Amino acid sequence: QVQLAQSGGGLVQAGGSLRLSCEASGGTLSTYNLGWFRQAPGKERVFVAGIRKTSTTYYIEAVKGRFTVSRDNAKNTVYLQMNKLKPDDTAVYYCAVTELALLPSAPKDYAVWGQGTQVNVSS
Numbered sequence: 001q002v003q004l005a006q007s008g009g010g011l012v013q014a015g016g017s018l019r020l021s022c023e024a025s026g027g028t029l030s031t032y033n034l035g036w037f038r039q040a041p042g043k044e045r046v047f048v049a050g051i052r053k054t055s056t057t058y059y060i061e062a063v064k065g066r067f068t069v070s071r072d073n074a075k076n077t078v079y080l081q082m083n084k085l086k087p088d089d090t091a092v093y094y095c096a097v098t099e100l101a102l103l104p105s106a107p108k109d110y111a112v113w114g115q116g117t118q119v120n121v122s123s
Helices: none
Strands: 003-007 010-013 018-025 033-039 046-051 057-059 067-072 077-082 091-098 117-122
Touching: 003 091, 018 033, 018 091, 018 117, 033 067, 046 067, 046 077, 057 067, 077 091
Parallel strands: 010 117
Antiparallel strands: 003 018, 018 077, 033 046, 033 091, 046 057, 067 077, 091 117
């Protein structure tokens, strides 16, 4: 069973950058479709971006052009590079993998989750 360990995150001023990491153990990350989600206080967990086994990436409109998903197969790690951060990006960020063929946006379709990492963007 694959397990995901997240790192990165923290506090940054608006306009700054952060990089989140999602490292897999017990499985090869490139054989899964992986999504990044975020959950702001009092709100539902929502899909933000993702990368398929084919390396095709997807982004919601709110982060397109600012966030970049990449995968390092040698390190069995996926990254979420976040630039030009805004206060609205403040949330707990999660990575998760699915065995479904597509990259679904619903959290229920993801079987394995990282522990989450807090991102705070101050204005």
